[in-house]
Amino acid sequence: MPSQIPLLLLFMISPLLLAAPPPVSAQLSPEFYETSCPDALSIIGASVRAAVAGDPRVAASLLRLHFHDCFSDREQGCDASVLLDDVAGSFTGEKTAFPNRDSLRGFEVVDVIKASLEVACPLVVSCADILAVAARDAVAALGGPLWTVQLGRRDSTSASLSSTNSDLPSPFSDLNTLISAFAKKGLSIIDMIALSGSHTIGQARCTVFRTRIYSDNNVNSSFASLLRSKCSIFGKDNDLSPLDMSTPTVFDNGYYKNLLSKRGLLHSDQQLYLNESGLVSSRVSLYAKNSTKFFRDFASAMVKMGNIGPLIGENGEIRTNCRKIN
Ligand code: HEM
Known part of the structure; x- marks a missing residue:
C-alpha cells in the first residue's frame, strides 16, 4: 500500500498539517433570515421536496451543486458563482469548466426556489444560501441526516473557470491528490472521507x-463486467450508471459497503479503500458498519464545507436572478 505510507507518517507527525482550521465566518448564523424572511427555509424545503418527489436524482444534483460552488473559486467559496450563465462576448462563468460541463444539473430547481423567494421577500435571500439549504434538504429528502445550516452568504459578481478546473477533484485522482484538494479548502481527511459518502446517491457518466x-x-x-455491458470502450460517453448501484436513491452508508467489495464506481472512490489496513481504509470500514457515525461526520463536514470563503457584510450582492449578476 505504498500510497498510504507517507499519509500514515503525516498523520503521526502533525494532524494539523492535514486539517487546517476551516475559514469559518463569525457573521454566518442560522437565524440570519429570521426577521427579514421568516419563511425562507420552509419555501426552500417545500420546493426541494417537490422536485425530489418528481425525480429523486435531483437530490444528488442539488447536493453536488453546493459542493462545486464551494470548491470553485480561489478567493471566494460558497458564493453561487457556479450558477452564473455565460454571456457571449462579455462574461465567462463556470458552467463550461471540465467538472461541470454536460454534468451539473438542478439549475431549474434553483430558479423556481429563487422566484418564490423574490415574491415572498425581494432581494433578501442569496443564491449561495439557497444552495446550502437545498443541499441539506435534498439529503434529508432521501433519508440522510439533517443539520443546522449557517446563513448570511452573499452572491459573487464574478466567477472563475480556471479555478473550477484546477480546484475540483478529478475522478482519476489518487488518494494523496484527493487529500490535498480537500486540505487546500481547509477540510481534513476525515471530512473528505465523510463528504465522499455523497456518492451514495446520484449517477455518473x-x-x-x-x-x-x-x-x-x-x-x-x-x-466491472456488468458495467462494461452498459459502458462500451468506445462511445456511449454520456450513458449513466448509479454511483451506488444497490440503493441509488437512498442516502445511506451503501457507498462505503461498496468500497469494501471493490465496487466503487469511480477510480477516486476506490482510492479510499485500497486494502484492509491504513487509516483511510479503517474509516471507510467504520462508516460501512456504523451509519450513525457516518451521518454525524457527514453533517459536520457539510457545515465546514459551507463555511468555505463566504462573501459577507457589504461584499458581493443578493442576486435577483441566480443566473445573472444584477
Ligand atoms: C472526493 C472527490 C470527488 C470526486 C473526484 C468527485 C467526482 C464526481 C464525478 C466525476 C461525478 C459524476 C459526474 C458525471 O458523470 O457527470 C460525481 C457525481 C456526484 N458527486 Fe462527486 N466527486 C467528489 C466528491 C464529492 C463531494 C464532496 C460531494 C458532495 C458533498 C459530491 C457529490 C456528488 C453527487 C451527489 C453526484 C451525483 C450527481 C448527480 O447525479 O447529478 N461529490 N462526482
Whole structure:
C-alpha cells in the first residue's frame, strides 16, 4: 500500500498539517433570515421536496451543486458563482469548466426556489444560501441526516473557470491528490472521507468511469463486467450508471459497503479503500458498519464545507436572478 505510507507518517507527525482550521465566518448564523424572511427555509424545503418527489436524482444534483460552488473559486467559496450563465462576448462563468460541463444539473430547481423567494421577500435571500439549504434538504429528502445550516452568504459578481478546473477533484485522482484538494479548502481527511459518502446517491457518466472498469485492477470482476455491458470502450460517453448501484436513491452508508467489495464506481472512490489496513481504509470500514457515525461526520463536514470563503457584510450582492449578476 505504498500510497498510504507517507499519509500514515503525516498523520503521526502533525494532524494539523492535514486539517487546517476551516475559514469559518463569525457573521454566518442560522437565524440570519429570521426577521427579514421568516419563511425562507420552509419555501426552500417545500420546493426541494417537490422536485425530489418528481425525480429523486435531483437530490444528488442539488447536493453536488453546493459542493462545486464551494470548491470553485480561489478567493471566494460558497458564493453561487457556479450558477452564473455565460454571456457571449462579455462574461465567462463556470458552467463550461471540465467538472461541470454536460454534468451539473438542478439549475431549474434553483430558479423556481429563487422566484418564490423574490415574491415572498425581494432581494433578501442569496443564491449561495439557497444552495446550502437545498443541499441539506435534498439529503434529508432521501433519508440522510439533517443539520443546522449557517446563513448570511452573499452572491459573487464574478466567477472563475480556471479555478473550477484546477480546484475540483478529478475522478482519476489518487488518494494523496484527493487529500490535498480537500486540505487546500481547509477540510481534513476525515471530512473528505465523510463528504465522499455523497456518492451514495446520484449517477455518473460512462466517460468518468470507463478507465476504472477497463483498466483498474482493484475492481470487483462481476461488477466491472456488468458495467462494461452498459459502458462500451468506445462511445456511449454520456450513458449513466448509479454511483451506488444497490440503493441509488437512498442516502445511506451503501457507498462505503461498496468500497469494501471493490465496487466503487469511480477510480477516486476506490482510492479510499485500497486494502484492509491504513487509516483511510479503517474509516471507510467504520462508516460501512456504523451509519450513525457516518451521518454525524457527514453533517459536520457539510457545515465546514459551507463555511468555505463566504462573501459577507457589504461584499458581493443578493442576486435577483441566480443566473445573472444584477
Ligand atoms: C472526493 C472527490 C470527488 C470526486 C473526484 C468527485 C467526482 C464526481 C464525478 C466525476 C461525478 C459524476 C459526474 C458525471 O458523470 O457527470 C460525481 C457525481 C456526484 N458527486 Fe462527486 N466527486 C467528489 C466528491 C464529492 C463531494 C464532496 C460531494 C458532495 C458533498 C459530491 C457529490 C456528488 C453527487 C451527489 C453526484 C451525483 C450527481 C448527480 O447525479 O447529478 N461529490 N462526482
